[in-house]
Amino acid sequence: MSKPKKFDRNLIVIGAGSAGLVSAYIAAAVKASVTLVESGPMGGDCLNTGCVPSKALIKCARVARQAREAERFGVRLPEPEIDFPAVMRHVRVSIEAIEPHDSVERYTGLGVDVVQGRAQLVDPWTVRIQLNGGGEQVLTARAIILATGAEPVVPPLPGIDEVRYVTSETLWERFAGLERVPEKFVVLGGGAIGCELAQAFGRLGSNVTLVEMAPRLLPAEDAEVSDAVEEALAAEGITVLTGCKATAFAPGERDGGRVTVSDSSGETELEFDQLLLALGRRPRVTGFGLEELGLLDDGRLHTDDFLRTEFSHILAAGDLVGPYQFTHMASHQAWYAAVNGLFGDLKKFSVDYSLVPRAVFVDPEVAGVGLTEHRASAEGIPYTVTRYDLEDLDRAIVEGAARGFVKVLTVPGKDRILGATIVGENAGELIAEFVVAMKHGLGLNKLLGTIHIYPTMMEANRSVAGGWKRAHAPQGVLRWLERFHRWRRG
Missing domain, CATH: 3.30.390.30 (FAD/NAD-linked reductase, C-terminal dimerisation domain)
Known part of the structure; x- marks a missing residue:
């Protein structure tokens, strides 16, 4: 693997989520030659399946809740009628309104060469791109930034492939064609995603059961925070089961299913029309040539304080490396990745993790x-x-x-x-x-x-x-x- 004497680009960025977009923008702003490669929709998870659609759904659910509580303020309203296709239309319109911010046209206008296709590292300096429209393109770069994001965890539990489940990624497409919310909705996972979506679908009319393996919801927060959130969910009719682990799944009548959960008192079987897996997200590392280059250790990509991998000119940012899977953290890391990738042999900067704000958009x-x-x-x-x-x-x-x-x-x-x-x-x-x-x-x-x-x-x-x-x-x-x-x- 000899280093080329000349390069096609100063920087190649793989992945057009928050980390990739910001990295490419910074490179173009300092007049570097940069190519941004993305095989799917521009904007990554945050725009298409994460922050934007979930917050749009949460807004609809909040309006429904406010209508039910209007009598507290002297305004009498009938029980709100949930037009679920219209709710999903609001989600879709919200995404469409924000899409231009992350579009190919915008980034091309900023000076970024945007290529839509699947990227794979052939060697430490060469990227082969299988173009979405057919054919391939091969480019070399002095520096490469990996910003491939993360994907939902699906545990290998008995029977899970026999039941209908969704994740935070697949939920939006699956639910786009529904006339109404699922009647019996089970959510596995009491982190931020699980709590937010459990409350939202409960407010939209689902009978929700939230199952968390840890002793309390939002286990990274203080106990009084967990208590406040659990109290709020319970007050809205959501059944919260903490210290409870899913052990097996089985098909149910029609399209639903059953999940067996166990705690210190024994096992319980829960029926559902729809199951949501919100059990965390793992780095998306397969299919990019990382294994072949020896960059993975036990399936994980490791970086130093400067976001560099074992090859110092190959860097990584965003959910792929963590330690915080926040959109604002991905943007924060992107500055360091871009600057260290372009100028690291002259001056490099270690990532500042001293102040990382966090939020969970429950009510x-x-x-x-x-x-x-x-x-x-x-x-x-x-x-x-x-x-x-x-x-x-x-x-x-x-x-x-x-x-x-x-x-x-x-x-x-x-x-x-x-x-x-x-x-x-x-x-x-x-x-x-x-x-x-x-x-x-x-x-x-x-x-x-x-x-x-x-x-x-x-x-x-x-x-x-x-x-x-x-x-x-x-x-x-x-x-x-x-x-x-x-x-x-x-």
Whole structure:
């Protein structure tokens, strides 16, 4: 495998999801010759089967929920009628409206050579592309970025291939032709995807059972967050089974099926019309020539702090390498992959993972940044907790959204923020203030001294800062001031 003396491209990017698109954009912006290869729809999972369609569906479900709760606000409405084809039409129209942002035409206009086909590494510098329209193209590049994403996990459990199941990828096409939601809907997996879709389909009329193997939902979050989400789902009629593992599947009458689940008390059989597998996602590594180049270790692609593989000019970004499978993390990594790929022999940058915001779009939303109590305790990091309950927030009260909390971890005796977690209305928006504060070294005293519009949900952030200030008031100074004011009264 000798290195070519000349290259067709400065950079070849394989995969046109978030990581691939941003990598190609950056390369073109600095006037590098770049080819972006994608065999499927532009935009990857996020646009076509992930973030965009799921949030469009969640919006429809939220509207249905709001209609049912309208009487709380003095507005009497009949039980909403769910036109499921119209719901799926909203999902499709949302994708179509965003598609131009990720289109071949846009990226070609930005200076990217977009090739639609299946890419495979022939050697460390050469990529063979089986074109979607027939034929093939072979290109060499000084650097290559792998951005092939991830795919849903389908466990090899007895009978699973005999029942109708969908994943977060196949759900949208399967459900596009349905006249109504499935009556009995079983969701396996209590992570972000499972919780979001379980709540959405419950609000749209399905009888949902959510099964999670771990002792609680959203196991990466603190226990009180898991409790809040489980309480919200149960209040909407969703059956939540935690500490419960699926062991076998069997066909049912008609098109449905049955799943056997077991916990410490024994086995239970659940019937379903539709089964959703939301058991995590694994890197998409097969079929790209990675095995032949010896880049895989036990089926995984490993990279260093600079996103480089064993061949330093071959880099990877996004869900393919993790450690966070977020669209915003894929975009974040893409900058490092592109810059290190193009300029790494002159100057290279290690990826900054110090501040990675996260959100789960259930209702109430969950969002966080930095340390959780669970993680701080596990790592032996000392911390102080300050919490503010949204039941005391004026805007939350008038909105009928007075549930949830803002929790901040700080360095003991100081206002420096180690992490923040929010459960509540628009938590995904509210967390941004803490992200900026932590990024720029602003403590809770700075947040407290910043004017927040009244009445807004954002005031919760200022209130939690006020709570920290009260708990850390200088008692000696206050006692002196009390004597001072008594003396001035005469």
